[in-house]
Amino acid sequence: MLKQWIEKRGILTFMVLALLLFAVSCAQNIGTTPATSEPLPIEANSTLTVFAAASLTDAFAALAEIYEANSPHIDVVFNFAGSNQLATQIDQGAPVDVFASANREQMENAVAGGRVDADTPRVFVTNRLVLAYPQENPAGISALSDLALPDTLIVLAAEEVPVGRYSLQFLDKAAADPAFGSNFKQGVLDNVVSYEENVRAVLNKVSLGEADAGIVYLSDLVGVEGVSYLEIPDTLNSIAEYPIAALNDSENVAAAAAFIDLVIGAEGQAILAEYGFGPASAP
Amino acid sequence: MSSLIPSDGKPARRPLRRRHRPEAWWALSLPLLLFLLIPLLALISYSSPAQLVENLALPEVRQAIALSLRTSTLATLASVLLGTPVAYLLARREFPGRLLLDNLIDLPIVLPPAVAGLSLLLVFGRRGLVGVWLDSFGVRVTFTETAVVIAQTFIAVSLFIRAASLGFAAVEPELEDAAAIDGASHWQTFSRITVPLARRAVLTGVALAWARALGEFGATIIFAGNYPGRTQTMPLAIYLGFELDLDVAVTLSVILVFLSFLVLLVVKSFFGGGERQD
Numbered sequence: 001m002l003k004q005w006i007e008k009r010g011i012l013t014f015m016v017l018a019l020l021l022f023a024v025s026c027a028q029n030i031g032t033t034p035a036t037s038e039p040l041p042i043e044a045n046s047t048l049t050v051f052a053a054a055s056l057t058d059a060f061a062a063l064a065e066i067y068e069a070n071s072p073h074i075d076v077v078f079n080f081a082g083s084n085q086l087a088t089q090i091d092q093g094a095p096v097d098v099f100a101s102a103n104r105e106q107m108e109n110a111v112a113g114g115r116v117d118a119d120t121p122r123v124f125v126t127n128r129l130v131l132a133y134p135q136e137n138p139a140g141i142s143a144l145s146d147l148a149l150p151d152t153l154i155v156l157a158a159e160e161v162p163v164g165r166y167s168l169q170f171l172d173k174a175a176a177d178p179a180f181g182s183n184f185k186q187g188v189l190d191n192v193v194s195y196e197e198n199v200r201a202v203l204n205k206v207s208l209g210e211a212d213a214g215i216v217y218l219s220d221l222v223g224v225e226g227v228s229y230l231e232i233p234d235t236l237n238s239i240a241e242y243p244i245a246a247l248n249d250s251e252n253v254a255a256a257a258a259f260i261d262l263v264i265g266a267e268g269q270a271i272l273a274e275y276g277f278g279p280a281s282a283p
Numbered sequence: 284m285s286s287l288i289p290s291d292g293k294p295a296r297r298p299l300r301r302r303h304r305p306e307a308w309w310a311l312s313l314p315l316l317l318f319l320l321i322p323l324l325a326l327i328s329y330s331s332p333a334q335l336v337e338n339l340a341l342p343e344v345r346q347a348i349a350l351s352l353r354t355s356t357l358a359t360l361a362s363v364l365l366g367t368p369v370a371y372l373l374a375r376r377e378f379p380g381r382l383l384l385d386n387l388i389d390l391p392i393v394l395p396p397a398v399a400g401l402s403l404l405l406v407f408g409r410r411g412l413v414g415v416w417l418d419s420f421g422v423r424v425t426f427t428e429t430a431v432v433i434a435q436t437f438i439a440v441s442l443f444i445r446a447a448s449l450g451f452a453a454v455e456p457e458l459e460d461a462a463a464i465d466g467a468s469h470w471q472t473f474s475r476i477t478v479p480l481a482r483r484a485v486l487t488g489v490a491l492a493w494a495r496a497l498g499e500f501g502a503t504i505i506f507a508g509n510y511p512g513r514t515q516t517m518p519l520a521i522y523l524g525f526e527l528d529l530d531v532a533v534t535l536s537v538i539l540v541f542l543s544f545l546v547l548l549v550v551k552s553f554f555g556g557g558e559r560q561d
Contacts, residue, residue: 138409153426158509160523193426194508197523205508209410210425 047075048255049095051086053102053242055127055219059275060100066271067262074255090115090247097250098259100242102127103162107243121243124263125277127217128237129166130229132206137228139212144230145180147213148187155202155211158195163202166238167215173236203227219276239278323540329533338534346512347520347535354428354516355496358435362443362492365436370444370488371473374451391441399437400505407433407506430507431514435496442495443488450484451477490550494543 052060057080064076079086079094083106090096091113099116101107104123110116133141139152147154157164175185193211196202202214207227217240221229244263246256262268269279330338338344372378373385391399407424408414417424424430454477462472478485500518507514509523517535524532 153423155508158523192510194510194514195523196509197504201505208404208408210404210408 046073046252046255047077048097048252048259049077049079050098050100050259051079051081051090051094051096052098052100053083053086054080055102055217056080056100056242058222059219059272059277062271062275063262063268066267067259070262071255071258074252076259084109087113096247097252097256098244098246100124100244100263102240102242104241104243107245110245110247115247115249116245117248120248121245122260122264123241123280124244124260125242125269125272125280127219127240127242127277128234129163129170129215129232130218130221131213131232132203132216132221132227132229133213134206134209134211135226135228136209137212138209141213141230144174144232144236145184147191148180148184150191152191153193153210153212154188154191155194155196155205155214156192157199157202157215158197161198162240163199163215163217164195166240169238170215170232170236177236217276218278222274222276241280242277326533326540327537330530330537334530335534335537338531339538341531343511343515343520344531344535347515347517348538350428350431350512350515351497351517354431354435355439355493355499357432358439358496358499359443359489359493361432361436362440362496363489366440366444366488366492367447370447371451371477373444373448375456388441388444391438392445396438396499396501396503397505400434400502403430403434403437403502403506425506426508426510426514428507428513431503431516434502434506435499438499438502439492439496443492446488446491447481447485450481450488453484454480487550490546494546497543498539 050060050064057078060078060080064078067076068074079089079096081089083101083103086099087101087106087109090099090110096115099107099110101110104121107116107121111118111121131141131144131147133139139146139149141147141152146152156167159165159168171185171188174180175182194205196205196214199216199220202211203216203220203224205211206214206216207224209226215232216229218229221227244260246253246260250256263272273279369384369388373381373388404411404425406412406414407417407430409418409423409425414424424433458476458480459472462476463469467475498518499516500522503514503516504519504522509515509519511520515523517539521532521535521539524535
């Protein structure tokens with residue numbers, strides 16, 4: 001039907017109509033957007049822009065709901081990405097009020113770039129490595145030392161990504177521990193079948209049951225079904241510290257401070273704990 | 284086949300072209316030519332030839348090259364074996380659902396390779412439709428070189444089928460009928476008449492499939508994982524190397540560019556694959 005119609009009136013007419021339709025739908029969007037965020041009569045409506053590490057996505061979205069309930073005139077806008085990417089964007093002058101990084105290194109880059117004052121960043125949560133395995137546990141893993149048993153299919157993140165480096169650090173620390181023995185690291189590496197490009201890919205291989213075990217962050221496991229995990233003790237773990245800071249050129253100083261207070265305060269910490277993050281005071 | 288000039292006469296250059304002011308067309312083509320060429324030149328000039336040779340000696344670079352050559356060749360072979368019947372079917376037969384089959388063949392070309400990788404995982408993975416059965420025999424596909432070949436075949440076979448099918452369709456059915464009347468079996472007709480006549484198109488398909496398999500990334504990393512020497516092909520090594528060692532990534536990229544260019548060039552100049560017979 002459409003084909004005949006086009007043949008009769010010509011493809012150009014069709015394209016013009018399609019374009020018109022598109023323009024109209026755009027115009028409608030423009031018309032409706034301001035209506036949704038009702039401007040308040042006294043206080044000016046404002047936006048708080050938060051750049052946060054991708055691993056914080058779900059937890060921060062939950063925090064934003066509380067924040068916006070407390071301060072209805074402020075809209076929280078997030079940009080979630082890899083911390084290194086966020087630090088680069090900040091360095092290039094992106095308008096940001098708050099930066100939450102998944103490691104100290106990228107926060108230090110933001111400080112070096114001059115947009116975060118050196119004494120402002122505060123560690124607000126930690127994230128730790130755990131050993132994830134499929135719930136039906138095909139390799140029968142019951143202890144960390146089982147990782148070195150022959151014919152265990154292990155996936156790790158590639159050395160190129162932070163969690164991959166932390167995983168290797170864990171193996172080094174374990175191999176230095178007599179409880180595991182010096183052959184532990186080699187035994188585990190012999191079992192590795194893939195070095196995945198990121199931590200989500202590791203988790204996916206585990207949750208699909210392709211791998212018998214993999215090393216991921218505890219916070220990655222929240223809400224994931226069919227995956228169990230073993231704790232990696234603090235002495236062997238590489239704990240990732242997440243610092244947060246307001247930018248020194250923020251135009252919403254009070255709003256930024258209020259957001260950070262929420263994150264650091266008891267209510268925020270409780271929510272972050274629900275999403276698998278550890279308290280900042282961990283060693 | 285060994286001649287640089289295709290044996291049969293190409294259609295004479297149309298005189299129309301001269302009236303169309305070639306210099307104007309050259310000027311209009313220039314932006315695209317530069318757009319394609321400059322990034323490649325930037326890549327090639329990034330590291331010195333000495334650096335390139337030095338990186339070539341690195342074990343992980345050699346492993347990736349060897350693995351890529353091996354798997355892409357196997358994937359091409361698989362594409363030819365499995366794809367030829369389908370190509371012929373599409374070229375010769377009208378049947379109900381032909382359009383659907385035609386569409387199905389195009390899917391791997393338009394789908395994001397990650398989708399292909401995920402689908403393969405759900406079929407050949409340990410809990411997959413076929414994987415469960417294989418697993419009961421102690422056969423594991425995921426994370427193996429076989430998985431790389433399967434992923435590459437899945438992505439590349441469509442290109443072979445498309446090209447070969449065009450070639451088969453261009454062979455006059457009367458020629459096949461004549462051979463059949465002279466007593467040739469169906470298979471003889473196909474292998475002695477149809478394939479030789481469609482040679483160029485088939486070889487173009489082979490080259491396209493091979494080049495595509497060589498460059499395959501998304502399906503491989505999801506389905507086969509990434510392990511140096513086992514499943515880390517050149518594109519995977521380039522992608523991961525980009526984070527850690529840009530030099531190595533550039534070396535592999537340059538080799539990949541040259542290999543692909545060379546294959547396409549050889550095919551087009553020797554077999555006239557660039558000129559479509561209509």
